Amino acid sequence: SQKIEQNSEALNIQEGKTATLTCNYTNYSPAYLQWYRQDPGRGPVFLLLIRENEKEKRKERLKVTFDTTLKQSLFHITASQPADSATYLCALEGYDYKLSFGAGTTVTVRA
Amino acid sequence: GAGVSQSPSNKVTEKGKDVELRCDPISGHTALYWYRQRLGQGLEFLIYFQGNSAPDKSGLPSDRFSAERTGESVSTLTIQRTQQEDSAVYLCASRRQGFEKLFFGSGTQLSVL
Numbered sequence: 760s761q762k763i764e765q766n767s768e769a770l771n772i773q774e775g776k777t778a779t780l781t782c783n784y785t786n787y788s789p790a791y792l793q794w795y796r797q798d799p800g801r802g803p804v805f806l807l808l809i810r811e812n813e814k815e816k817r818k819e820r821l822k823v824t825f826d827t828t829l830k831q832s833l834f835h836i837t838a839s840q841p842a843d844s845a846t847y848l849c850a851l852e853g854y855d856y857k858l859s860f861g862a863g864t865t866v867t868v869r870a
Numbered sequence: 871g872a873g874v875s876q877s878p879s880n881k882v883t884e885k886g887k888d889v890e891l892r893c894d895p896i897s898g899h900t901a902l903y904w905y906r907q908r909l910g911q912g913l914e915f916l917i918y919f920q921g922n923s924a925p926d927k928s929g930l931p932s933d934r935f936s937a938e939r940t941g942e943s944v945s946t947l948t949i950q951r952t953q954q955e956d957s958a959v960y961l962c963a964s965r966r967q968g969f970e971k972l973f974f975g976s977g978t979q980l981s982v983l
Binding site: 790791793795800801802803804805808848850852855856857858859860861862863 | 913926968
């Protein structure tokens with residue numbers, strides 16, 4: 760069955776450092792991969808989208824890579840700030856338009 | 871409206887009762903998704919609509935769960951004979967079309983006593 764795995768542990772980093780989050784998948788051939796941010800008590804908010812034929816996307820301090828051979832996406836937050844503290848979710852979408860989410864990785868940025 | 875609206879924001883019910891959760895998507899969004907999120911866990915796909923058609927109902931946990939959508943507008947998720955394990959946040963999201971970003975509502979927190 761299809762499986763999406765994100766960093767199993769929460770990530771604690773010092774302000775100014777780069778946070779790197781991992782999203783691995785199995786038994787899946789996604790057409791698109793998306794990353795969302797979720798704050799406590801709120802719905803997820805879209806951050807970045809990358810297509811299967813793209814290797815890398817950037818938006819301000821965020822960068823996502825997509826390796827369909829390794830079946831992995833990496834999500835980077837550079838120059839991290841305490842305001843970046845949240846749970847980050849990866850989501851895969853197949854050609855059937857079904858969007859499936861990973862369990863998320865909680866990031867805490869210490870001032 | 872400006873965003874996806876869900877109601878009620880909180881619902882407390884007794885085991886065995888039926889509940890109805892409502893989602894108003896962003897105007898013009900043809901696709902609508904329902905997810906369930908248990909405490910401290912990720913999003914569990916339930917169902918999605920394209921227009922008022924539901925091509926994929928594979929995530930509905932049991933026949934106690936059903937959903938419908940009127941045209942490209944409001945959707946309702948109904949849970950019959952609620953059980954304690956149904957307690958969770960139910961999130962709705964919409965988008966204009968496939969392969970675009972989802973816009974989420976704030977969810978309905980369902981508590982079954």
